[in-house]
Amino acid sequence: MKNQTVFELAKRFLSSNSAEKGRKRFELLLGELEKRGGEPDSDYMKEAESKILREIFSRNRRRAKIRRFVISSLGYAASLFLIGLIFSVLYVGLKDSPPQPDWIVKTTETGNRAKIILSDGSMIRLNENSRLEFPEFFGPDERVVKLHGEAYFEVKTNPNMPFKVVSSEAEVRVLGTIFNVNTFKTPEVTVAEGRVSVRGSDTTNNVLLSKGQQVVIEENLMIVKEVNPDFFIGWHTRSLQFNSLPAEEVFKVLERAYGVTIKFTDDSNKVNCLITGRYEGERIETIIKGLKNILDFSYETDISTRTITLTIKKCING
Numbered sequence: 001m002k003n004q005t006v007f008e009l010a011k012r013f014l015s016s017n018s019a020e021k022g023r024k025r026f027e028l029l030l031g032e033l034e035k036r037g038g039e040p041d042s043d044y045m046k047e048a049e050s051k052i053l054r055e056i057f058s059r060n061r062r063r064a065k066i067r068r069f070v071i072s073s074l075g076y077a078a079s080l081f082l083i084g085l086i087f088s089v090l091y092v093g094l095k096d097s098p099p100q101p102d103w104i105v106k107t108t109e110t111g112n113r114a115k116i117i118l119s120d121g122s123m124i125r126l127n128e129n130s131r132l133e134f135p136e137f138f139g140p141d142e143r144v145v146k147l148h149g150e151a152y153f154e155v156k157t158n159p160n161m162p163f164k165v166v167s168s169e170a171e172v173r174v175l176g177t178i179f180n181v182n183t184f185k186t187p188e189v190t191v192a193e194g195r196v197s198v199r200g201s202d203t204t205n206n207v208l209l210s211k212g213q214q215v216v217i218e219e220n221l222m223i224v225k226e227v228n229p230d231f232f233i234g235w236h237t238r239s240l241q242f243n244s245l246p247a248e249e250v251f252k253v254l255e256r257a258y259g260v261t262i263k264f265t266d267d268s269n270k271v272n273c274l275i276t277g278r279y280e281g282e283r284i285e286t287i288i289k290g291l292k293n294i295l296d297f298s299y300e301t302d303i304s305t306r307t308i309t310l311t312i313k314k315c316i317n318g
Helices: 001-012 020-036 043-098 231-235 248-260 282-290
Strands: 103-107 114-117 125-128 129-136 144-146 150-154 165-166 168-173 178-182 188-193 196-200 205-210 215-217 219-226 239-246 263-265 274-280 295-302 307-315
Touching: 001 215, 103 150, 125 129, 129 295, 150 165, 150 231, 178 231, 188 196, 188 219, 188 274, 205 215, 205 219, 231 248, 239 248, 248 274, 248 282, 248 307, 274 282, 282 295
Parallel strands: 144 165, 263 307
Antiparallel strands: 103 129, 114 125, 125 150, 129 144, 150 178, 165 168, 168 196, 178 188, 188 215, 196 205, 215 219, 239 274, 295 307
């Protein structure tokens, strides 16, 4: 190989974008040639050039691997970041969302009643054969309970948290008041204090009730009337006062207040006796016996069916 060939090869190599380490090795090769003072044979030159090129290619491959590793690492890091971001959003969302309360179910059987104090301090008296569902604590927007049967409510006032009683027949909405809800047979809502809004489940109509008013829901009709609230919450208070009330109405009030059935035999006479009296916590047997001072009647009691059967003859005074 001519010296000119060697130097042209060196010039071409050194002018290229070769790796710095490769350039230094080629310079060492030229130095060795200079020391030898001669020109190496072509096989030696090819072997030397091949070693240098292999070194350069190996270096480039390592760099490519590093670049791929960096890119892969960045992709993996981005994935971890995205997953972390998703979990952070979920965590914050769950952290900021209020906890969901467990619901409590209270039921009563025949002859039993229950007193329930809700988390807001409202008091409920659950009548016999009834069921009440309520949360262990209320959310920030409203207070909701579910009723099947009959219950008396004393609701704590909170203008920012309406109180709802939901049944299959109606929805009662209040802010704070005293009222009675009965879903047995013909559903009815009676207000003792405050104001109550009632909406039937089969109608979009609302009625607003005040103290001494009652709504009776019959199919799609909502019938409002004036009543004595004591007659409809008497089952809870057992405080009854009659002011010249017809005898027939008195027995209806007793039937409701004491959870019994009062029937009249076919031999009973229609009477127009007016009854006045006040009873506080009396047993129904005591009241029935006391009425014998006003009415001439006989009666039988069936404890197993909670039924009182009357045979009325006449009014004693008139």
